[in-house]
Amino acid sequence: QVQLQExxxxxxxxxxxxxxxxxxxxxxxxxxxxxxxxxxxxxKGLEWIGTIxxxxxxxxxxxxxxxxxxxxxxxxxxxxxxxxRSVTAADTAVYxxxxxxxxxxxxxxxxxxxxxxxxxxSS
Amino acid sequence: xxxxxxxxxxxxxxxxERATLSCRASQSVSIYLAWYQQRPGQAPRLLIYDASNRxxxxxxxxxxxxxxxDFTLSISSLxxxxxxxxxxxxxNNWPLTFGGGTKVEIK
Numbered sequence: 001q002v003q004l005q006e007x008x009x010x011x012x013x014x015x016x017x018x019x020x021x022x023x024x025x026x027x028x029x030x031x032x033x034x035x036x037x038x039x040x041x042x043x044k045g046l047e048w049i050g051t052i053x054x055x056x057x058x059x060x061x062x063x064x065x066x067x068x069x070x071x072x073x074x075x076x077x078x079x080x081x082x083x084x085r086s087v088t089a090a091d092t093a094v095y096x097x098x099x100x101x102x103x104x105x106x107x108x109x110x111x112x113x114x115x116x117x118x119x120x121x122s123s
Numbered sequence: 124x125x126x127x128x129x130x131x132x133x134x135x136x137x138x139x140e141r142a143t144l145s146c147r148a149s150q151s152v153s154i155y156l157a158w159y160q161q162r163p164g165q166a167p168r169l170l171i172y173d174a175s176n177r178x179x180x181x182x183x184x185x186x187x188x189x190x191x192x193d194f195t196l197s198i199s200s201l202x203x204x205x206x207x208x209x210x211x212x213x214x215n216n217w218p219l220t221f222g223g224g225t226k227v228e229i230k
Binding site: 045046047048051060061062063064096101107108109110111113114115116 | 159216221223
């Protein structure tokens with residue numbers, strides 16, 4: 001059974017970098033699936049952040065965040081990471097990692113989700 | 124970017140009633156639309172993908188239809204656990220986008 005678990009600091013100061021990790025269990029991150037990040041500000045809707053594929057190196061980012069986002073994969077730890085630079089209060093949200101439903105498909109629905117981790121941007 | 128507009132924002136119904144949720148896209152997304160359910164404090168759960176395909180383990184009372192720009196999620200007979208938030212998401216174009224959500228609440 002594939003499981004995803006996010007981890008990282010729950011509080012980040014404005015202008016600093018938000019760094020989160022998603023540990024994947026029950027499946028090799030080096031496989032043919034893409035892996036993604038989605039966020040949800042308190043009381044608001046869902047926003048796709050970006051998606052990565054380890055084998056091809058293909059990475060897709062939301063244009064609204066592209067200048068500040070980096071997603072990477074660490075195969076040795078079977079995990080992938082999100083770095084969001086120069087954060088402001090508007091980046092306060094629950095951050096989810098997720099896996100698309102179909103193999104070799106980056107632009108897809110997400111059928112496996114982590115439980116989410118709340119990150120607050122505040123001094 | 125494709126904008127998804129969900130309506131109504133809130134749907135007040137009683138258990139056993141039928142729910143009909145709408146998602147309209149700003150341009151055609153073919154059949155590449157998904158629906159999710161989100162209960163308070165939980166991650167979204169995939170219900171329907173590619174407009175009409177139920178995801179694994181999703182009860183038959185959930186059904187999806189539509190193509191192009193207009194899509195519908197139907198719940199044939201509401202169970203207590205179905206009162207939740209519902210989101211649509213398109214995968215036809217980058218960036219992936221979600222609708223603003225419909226809350227199904229107990230009347």
